[in-house]
Amino acid sequence: MEKTSNGQTATLTALVDQYAAGEPETHSAPRSWLRRYLFSTDHKVIGLQFLFSSLIWMAVGGLLAMAIRWQMAWPWSDMPIFGSWLFAAEGGQISPEFYTMLFTMHGTIMIFFVIIPMLLGAFGNFLIPLMIGARDMAFPRLNMLSYWMMWPAFGCLVLSFLSPGYGAGAGWTSYPPLAAIWDAAPASGWAQSFWLISLLFVGISSILGSINYITTIMFLRVRGLTMFRLPMTIWAMLVTAILQALALPVLTAALIMQLMDRHLGTGFFIPGELLVNNASGTGTTGQPLMWQHLFWFYSHPAVYIMILPAMGMVSDMISCFARKPLFGYRPMVFSICGITIMGFLVWGHHMFVSGMNPFFGSVFMVSTMLIAVPSSVKVFNWLATLWGARIRFTTPMLFSIAFVSMFIIGGLSGILMAANTADEYLHDTYYIVAHFHYVLFAGTIMGVFGAIYFWFPRMFGRQMNETVGKIHFLLTFIFLNGTFFPMHILGWRGFPRRYADPYQLEQFQDLLPLNQWITYSALAMGATQLIFLGNFLHSIFRGCKANGNTWQATTLEWSAPFPVPHGNFLIEPTVQRGPYEYGVGDNEDDFRPQTDVRQEVI
Amino acid sequence: MAVPVLGTAIVFGAAMENPIAGYWLPESIGPRTESIDGLINLVHLILGGVFLVTGLVLTFSLWRFSADRPGKASTRCGSLLLELLWTLIPTAVLGWLVFYQATLWDENKVNIPLSAFPDSEGDYASALPTARVVARQFEWTFVYPGADGQFDTRDDIFSPGLLVLPEGTDIVLELVSEDVIHSFAVNALRLKQDIVPSLNSLIWFKVTRNGECEINCTELCGWGHYRMIATMRVVTNTDYAAWKKLQMDKLQR
């Protein structure tokens, strides 16, 4: 543990040390298969469990996206495969409420079952103890519980798919009264209730995880690893966990309130005597806008939850493959802290035209404009890192560069939306869809792909095929731009999102060919991921062996032996230096791992 | 590995492949539209500049500083001056943008001009909106006060799916929802306002060109969300009066 001069902290440290870090020591590696691979308390196993379940859900979410694109390109024409199962009597033509289900579930799955578990569950779990030199998480059982809380969530989501309406259909934002009134929409029945319960479980899982991450990072750092020697990945995980721990309770409360509105006859979000679908009113006096405030109070920070860890991982990968120290490490740290704090003050920009007092619109416009500053600082620092570097174009590096360039597009379009007068026009159009897909797919998912290629040797002791990886990168990159860039054009024309058939409006009929182009791109992008799948599965079993420091990186996870044993390090490492000492020594030996004891000054 | 160049090429490729009528904002039909378009164009110009500069820097770095280049990477790991520069310049630009567009927001969403109410006799208390927009699942109905100039009386004019407005005068609409949240959107006016049940809101604008445009709903309101469309017809003042007269006569049927 880090030595502290403060006596109180030392006592607390000792206590946590005793409770938490003590456990892996008193337990040797579990022997039974069940405890080892299924109900494991080992952070690496839990990380991989998160990784695999997220990848499976990613396939489901991706298929839903393909179905959305199908309808956008060839509205009401018979959907292949699934159409003939679900709508045999209609010849496979999907119905409008099925379309609302498609985008609702696509959003829900991608956000709550793919990105967040992938970043924090998979990489957070796998990397945090390894990168700070800890033997395991501070609370290994809590960690296991955090993963197994995902399974009730999975179960409820499947139940939602099986309920009337084939799954929740009120959008991933689930605005009441549409979502809160049982008769308001085909999928507002049990499908919506199961959706809410499912998200509750995800929330519990994430809260458990965040507490664990914060404690681990604060108290289990190895000797010599001061806060400002932490890799950016760990900083990002830390602030993300803090964001999550503070924001998620609000969403949890809101979810419970909506469940109560639906099942216990309360009226938090349902105003009086509404006549929805000829069902009688509830006679309550709630306020629908309250849901939006509560929801976005979580879901805007969630946007940063979904990007910050990727930013951290990308920073580490860029520095490693640029063979150059990360430019402006401290400003980078300050800017993610700034994003975290300001992330709580901008939720209202989702509600510029929601009917809340327009004065608030001005307030949130100011805070939203300002939150662009720390993000731009990060971008400039990445660019400065690349300047004067010696770039090794490996697959993870390609994905990281793509992350930076795509994040620029996604970030810049965010500034336009922060201008509330412009947002009035662009709100709920495909411009928004383009923006968040540039941030979340072209940003986060590209970062995640890079991270998978990068840490794959640490996970499985083998390397993924570089050539296939580069093909995967190139195709994904081309098709993602082909898919998401034209959506800006749709947005400029005011093309509304969540429309099963926008061509009902005459002004959009000429946009059909562009939508067909997007769909071709999207289908090709979906098919490209089969290359990744093949490479991934093949490399787990047959990839080139890679037991050492594959990428000549400095951080602690590469100093552990392979296979990484239960307890991670044979000898507790001692950190001597910061995480980004690249570009020193001669060409073969141009980096200094954090544990390196050589006393060069650079 | 000129990533941004590739990206741009793809975009232009997409453009070649699909010649469509317009890639940019739709035609403008009123002063409100023009000011918003001005803002959108301006911001895009700034953003385009930033994109171009960062893209060039990135492309240049990727081209210039590959691992094949002799020597080692620079070990420079920070510069206070640069950090200050690229913190303060964006702050200044964004700060300027804040003030530039705050006035537009006030005009469009906060301060209703009294002139928007022709019958107001100088105070807001007696001001009456031009029409009331009633949204309900998958249908727009527009209600006009009849000859008595009052809403909720027997001579109210109900016009389902067709909003007729006079050209060149300030118009105020009151938005009402009967069931779930809807959103009143007119792309030609760059106008959008959610309609929350229990919260009636006002919107105001002026149209300077007659013709027809489409109204749609932009807040998910159920399975038929995409069906919730209506027509806005802007006519000259005389035609407007004639149309209202016709509707009043129809009430007698």
Place this chain on the structure above:
Amino acid sequence: MAFRKMKVITVAFLVVMAAGCSPEPEFRINAVHKLTIEKEFLDGKPVSQDQISQMGNALTALFGTPEQPAFPVHLTDEPIVSLDNLFMASGAVASDRLGLHRGLYREHCAHCHGISGDGAGPTASFLNPYPRDFRLGKFKFKSTGLSQPPTDDDLQRILQEGIPGTAMPSFRLLDEAEIDALVDYVKFLSIRGKVEIELLEEIAQLDEGDALLASKGTVPGKEFEDQFDLMMEEVVLPTLEKWTEREKNVTDVPEIPKDFLFTRQQLAPLGARLFFGKANCAQCHGATGLGDGQTQNYDEWTNEWLKRAKVDENNPAEIAEFLGVGAMKPRKSRPRNLALRVFRGGSTHTDLYRRIANGIEGTTMPNAKALQPDEIWALVAYVLEMGLIDEHAGHEH
């Protein structure tokens, strides 16, 4: 190695894609009616499969398929539908902007009203009220009298304006030709459905071994032709005739009293007396017009199977048998809440006059045979005034 696996996966994917391609939709048999006649006439024994397939063949011969509809146009002097319109409305949705725009029905109607016009598309069960089942030939809001088909104008108006207070939207944005095509297609589905129902009734009267239509050529002589002619004579022609006669059955609306909008308030007290007395509206619509009077009835689309097959509405198992073949879960039909001032069949004075004078087909709302035009106008006045301003509403009694 990785490539070989990928190849396998890709091929498998394509095979699944190809195999999964959807079959063309067909007109579904009216299974609810089939089960009803089995329960009513055959003690629950299923009708013979031969007879059903003979009926199917006859229907296909007369009316074609959802892809290629046909219509016995030669049977009537004046055309009921135009084949061009049917072609335009039918088929899969063709989103090709340049070619002919087909598939209007599947683009705009089928998810609620179903491919066969059975009012049981995928969205239907969530809607309240349910979408109309066209096959019974009953339409609610029209200018013609009870048990008469609606005129083209009536159907056009519904498509133009929608039905307020229901999920039926307005299709104002379609152009006139498209609306005409849809109107013709609705008539087509209604006639086809009605013929199917009549044929099922015929089948119910046949012995098990008898053929509805002997196969062509199996029996030398004229058996097939005879039976076919008989079918035309007894089933198809009467159905068509109703549709050719309908314009003659439009009920007259007498001249509306002058300046009725403002004078009607004087008539309202008379209307109120009728509302509670002679016309007895209050029995169903309730004393305050909230639609809370007699609310225990089902509409005729439900009674058609519920009552005829003597289904016990409180026995979920019996209901489930019908739900299993595609019936909608029975919902009690609610008299209109007049206070809402939302009138589904239109809210002009003339519309309301027609509703009261003609009644509403398929519901318990009767026609007002016993009332004089003056009295009907008075009722219209009362209905419109009661929801409007309190001092005029319902205080007279």
